[in-house]
Amino acid sequence: MARLTRFxxxxxxxxxxxxxxxxxxxxxxxxxxxxxxxxxxDAAEKYGCAIHAYALLPTEVHLLVTGRTAQSLPRMLQSxxxxxxxxxxxxxxxxxxxxxxxxxxxxxxxxPHLLDCQRYIESLPERTGLRDHPWSSYGAxxxxxxxxxxxxxxxxxxxxxSAGKRQKSYRKLFRKALPKGFVEELSAATYGGWAFGSAAFxxxxxxxxxxxxxxLPRGRPRLAKPKxxxxxxxxx
Numbered sequence: 001m002a003r004l005t006r007f008x009x010x011x012x013x014x015x016x017x018x019x020x021x022x023x024x025x026x027x028x029x030x031x032x033x034x035x036x037x038x039x040x041x042d043a044a045e046k047y048g049c050a051i052h053a054y055a056l057l058p059t060e061v062h063l064l065v066t067g068r069t070a071q072s073l074p075r076m077l078q079s080x081x082x083x084x085x086x087x088x089x090x091x092x093x094x095x096x097x098x099x100x101x102x103x104x105x106x107x108x109x110x111x112p113h114l115l116d117c118q119r120y121i122e123s124l125p126e127r128t129g130l131r132d133h134p135w136s137s138y139g140a141x142x143x144x145x146x147x148x149x150x151x152x153x154x155x156x157x158x159x160x161x162s163a164g165k166r167q168k169s170y171r172k173l174f175r176k177a178l179p180k181g182f183v184e185e186l187s188a189a190t191y192g193g194w195a196f197g198s199a200a201f202x203x204x205x206x207x208x209x210x211x212x213x214x215x216l217p218r219g220r221p222r223l224a225k226p227k228x229x230x231x232x233x234x235x236x
Contacts, residue, residue: 013052014106015105017104051065084099106189106192121136
């Protein structure tokens with residue numbers, strides 16, 4: 001089955017996953033994480049992307065990001081991937097691509113889904129067994145650490161009138177479990193290229209994108225049973 005074309009809508013928050021090719025490592029030490037985060041800030045500024053949340057893991061990157069134009073996100077990721085690949089290959093005497101050619105992305109409805117997506121991204125280091133992993137936006141949103149990369153979404157800013165109040169409210173929210181089935185549904189939407197949110201949101205995104213934004217029903221469509229002809233009794 002042919003892949004659906006990816007779509008990017010201006011000013012629409014997206015959950016993005018970019019994985020190392022064949023699941024291999026893309027970060028090998030502290031310097032790699034530092035350089036990537038700095039380059040991400042440069043590329044986001046250059047191409048008009050606001051990074052709301054991120055997690056840099058040894059084999060993949062997760063972002064919650066809003067692009068100013070339809071081309072902002074793809075241009076940012078393309079530029080960043082090339083720059084990172086050149087550096088890693090040169091430093092480690094490697095060749096070939098370091099990243100999967102096709103990153104994954106899903107538009108996220110602005111509302112509870114968005115802050116849940118942010119919480120999911122920032123919980124990934126602990127979920128994957130990386131304790132005290134500093135390469136995410138968790139420290140900024142929960143503990144107030146300075147992070148020049150971030151451009152907080154208005155829903156996070158609405159949590160409090162001051163930075164301290166926002167962090168306090170977010171800490172309480174962060175302690176709550178994600179809604180049942182949320183992780184599985186978000187992953188399916190991101191890897192499938194579907195819109196993630198309410199039915200009304202999916203209809204709106206589908207109309208704007210001009211393509212299907214939800215998966216087809218599983219299985220073959222049922223064939224309608226032929227109508228049986230009523231039996232008539234012969235008159236004697």
